Amino acid sequence: MEKRSRIIERRNPAAPPETPTRRQILGSAAVTLGALVLTSAPVCAAAEEEISHTAESIHQEAVFKAKGKRVYEALTDTKQFDEIIKLSPEMQAGKSFGTTPTAISREVGGAFSIFGGHIIGRQIELVPNQRIVQAWRVVDWDPGVYSIAKFELVEQGTGTKLVFDHTGFPKGQAEHLAEGWKSHYWDSLDKFLA
Secondary structure, eight states, rough: HHHHHHHHHHHHHSSOOOOOHHHHHHHHHHHHHHHHHHHHHHHHHHHHSSSSSSSOEEEEEEESSSHHHHHHHHHHHHHHHHHHHHHHHHHHHOOOOOOOOEOOOOOOOOOOEEETTTTTEEEEEEEEETTEEEEEETTSSSSOOOOEEEEEEEEEEEEEEEEEEEOOOTOOOOHHHHHIIIIIIHHHHHHHHH
């Protein structure tokens, strides 16, 4: 009879609560943990979907037979860069990029417009003879879309290695842009510095 009355007491809501057994505690913990896992899984999946693991980027290196100061000046001086543009394959073939004159600010935050206004942007960081970082865009990209172009200049004896990284451009543009950097920038810059 005692056992029976004890069972009845547990089911009686008016009775004071008993100390839970170890089995009850472990069971509750398992249920709580399972609920947490189920409710946090969509949050983890959503965060994972927000991170791109396939973003395109360009990394190129070019060596020039000129000091870093000379390379830096050629990339940041309007008159010198205009001469580099004239050495690009399209200009050599008699084609034109546009009618807007080359303009390159030498101030952080200043604007630039190159290749006839086809490429525009802002100077984000300028460390003379060492680094140029630009917010860079092609004018026919969607409004407000800018990529980051970073030029690092590392002197090597009498020459300079340019380490270039380009990120944040629209998907599917990497191959076209990589070829453009080689032919319009590095090849033309090499001819200009020779």
